Amino acid sequence: MDKSEIRNIVIAKRKELSKVAKDNFDNIISRKFLNSEIYKQCKTIFIYISMNEEIDTKTIILKALEEGKRVCVPKIDIKNRVMKAVEIKNLSQMVETPPFGILEPPTFDLKLDIDEIELIVVPGLAFDKNGGRVGYGGGYYDKFLFQPHKSKKIVLAYDFQVFESVPVEKHDVRVDYVITEKQAINCKE
Template identity: 40%
Template sequence: MDKKEFRSLMLKNRDSLKDQYMKKANEGIFNEFIKSDLYKNSKNIFIFVSYKKEVDTHKIIKYALKENKNMYVPIVNRQTKLLEVSKLSSFDVLKESYMGILEPDKEDYNLVDPNIIDLVVTPGLAFDRSGYRIGYGGGFYDKFFASLNSSPVKMGIGFNKQLVEAVVHDTEDQTLDYFLSENGLCKLGGN
């Protein structure tokens, strides 16, 4: 199976998850995240804003902002096809943008040097214990990780059913350090 077929299968599997399972799992993921030392010890957190059937990060973002964490969200630069990092002042500034993803309006952009990030919370369709993930095919996070001069902790976040035996990957794919699901946090190998 090639990467495109694998991605299609993983998307189908994720989108077939039942609402009841997702509701319970999202609550478990939220609780596991906020009690983790990775969260507690991070001051600058870069996190995707979930949409569709992704793990709900909205609750995490709102909670962290109340705890005075510096929260940063991705902005897709349509010209360069790269992720930029914008400091989030409030969840309320997020509006539907590229591909229906919530992003700050241009007047609310507060772009920062990505090398200040302590923790990157990374989306994906599937994750494996070697640290590989498969996303939606844009390569945004792999390019972002490769561009950094710093070494933030890279955490994949997903439902336990998204943790698979092995992810189809290429040589340019970057690995993650941890995977967090409703079953807790696990350290990934290959790093």
């Protein structure tokens, strides 16, 4: 299967999830993540603000802020076609930004360098146990993650998003860990 076929399959499966099942899976995945050593040990986290059928990350963001962690989220620089990490203090000031309609900080004022971040929560549609990832196709995360850094990269996914293998190109950056409602995978083992 190619990336577009995999994307279509996963998008369809996510849309089929009932609200009850989604909420249940999201709670399990969030709890596993928040109880993980990788999360507990980090002081600065980069995490996307979930939308549509993605696993809810807003609960995780609020908990991390409550625990005093530095939290930064993506903000797209459309002109230069790159993504920056911007620190936030709350979710209430986020604005919906075209062209993707995602919630972002209103400015780049609190921008962090990637080497200041210890843990990056990476979105995507499909993953494998070797850290392969099929994203949404924009390339923003691959460009961002390609910068030199020591951050651990983790994915929160539904179990049906984990495939035996996914197509990976040389510019695709692999993730280190995958957490689903059924398993926690260390992709480095």
